Amino acid sequence: MMRTFDATIHDTIARHPEIASAFGCDVDRMPLSFAEMAASPDDFALLRNDTGDMGMIFEWSAPFVWQMHTLALPSCRGKRALKxxxxxxxxxxxxxxxxxxxxQTPVDLRAARIFNRWCGAKSVGFREQPLFGLSEVFMGLKDDWLERHP
Structure with missing residues (x-):
């Protein structure tokens, strides 16, 4: 795994028709790029796996607090995605x-919500999210997470 300052892999994953459709996007009509995020390392951390078919974007929320966004191609599912x-x-x-x-994960993205739990996040409730509607909110605290995932 590695942090990257090049958004190419994240852009490629997000433009895949199966991924874009999960967000209700038409990739032909909506140009999508995470380049501005990659260029703002104090506000965004872009990480990717070694095979280039999974990326996470961590968005700064407050000191020591980051919101996680996950993108994975169909080739990265199951145990490998979890690892x-x-x-x-x-x-x-x-x-x-x-x-x-x-x-925060839209409730209709069941697989993503299960993935969050398998990755060690705990559900802390639900909220109406302006872009995607009712979403489940997850969180993980460093010490608790590291203790459960040595």
């Missing part, structure tokens, strides 16, 4: 100073 996702979360906690990682 790579946990490795990127570990990197944020151990290498980049995160103490709390959180996220």
């Amino acid at each position: 790579d996702g946990k490795a990127m979360i570990r990197e944020m906690f151990v290498e980049h100073g995160a103490c709390l990682i959180w996220g």
Whole structure:
């Protein structure tokens, strides 16, 4: 796993028709690029796996607090996605100073919600999210997460 300052892999994953459709995007009509995020390392940490088919974007929320966004191609599912996702979360906690990682996942993205739990996040409730509607909110605290995922 590695942090990157080049958004190419994240852009490629997000433009895949199966991924874009999960967000209700038409990739032909909506140009999508994470380049501005990659160019703002104090506000965004872009991490990717070694095979280039999974990326996470961590968005700064407050000191030591980052919101997690996950992108994975169909080639990165199941056990490998879980292994790579946990490795990127570990990197944020151990290498980049995160103490709390959180996220919000639309309730209709069942697989993504299950993935969050498998990666060690705990559900802390639901909220109406302006872009995607009712979403489940997840969080993980560094010490608790590292204890459960040695």
